[in-house]
Amino acid sequence: MTASVERNRSHGCGWYAAGPLLAAAVTVLGALLVARRWADCPRGMDVPTRVSMALSLPVGWIGMTVLLVLLQAVLVAVLPEGTEPEVKWVVLVVAAVLLFLLYVFGMGSPDTGPGGSCYRG
Numbered sequence: 711m712t713a714s715v716e717r718n719r720s721h722g723c724g725w726y727a728a729g730p731l732l733a734a735a736v737t738v739l740g741a742l743l744v745a746r747r748w749a750d751c752p753r754g755m756d757v758p759t760r761v762s763m764a765l766s767l768p769v770g771w772i773g774m775t776v777l778l779v780l781l782q783a784v785l786v787a788v789l790p791e792g793t794e795p796e797v798k799w800v801v802l803v804v805a806a807v808l809l810f811l812l813y814v815f816g817m818g819s820p821d822t823g824p825g826g827s828c829y830r831g
Contacts (some may be wrong), residue, residue, distance in 0.1 A: 714762060725795075726782065727829070728799075728802060729779040732778055733774035733777075733778050733804040735806075736807075737770045738765060739810065740770070740810055740813040740814045741763060744814060745763065748820050766817070770813055774809050774813070777805070778809070781801070781805050782798075782802065
């Protein structure tokens with residue numbers, strides 16, 4: 711085997727750690743963006759909203775980690791050996807961005823009620 715083929719076969723620790731790290735970054739950034747949206751409410755976030763956001767963080771991270779790790783395994787198995795590593799990285803980052811958007815839009819934006827309280831719309 712040549713060195714280039716051997717280099718493409720072994721993806722290294724960085725490739726396999728990228729999925730969980732991207733999932734963690736996407737979850738935290740999404741939660742910060744959603745918390746910022748809720749911070750603009752006249753009375754801030756109420757207790758049920760804070761609790762549901764706190765409970766959604768681990769669930770979101772685990773779900774995104776599973777999806778990104780499965781995507782990594784599929785990319786390694788499906789793409790030919792001669793595929794450039796940059797292609798795999800771009801696909802992984804695009805998938806992470808799509809999961810970020812899904813997470814942020816799934817959490818929703820607050821609506822302000824007649825009494826000035828905010829609720830999930």
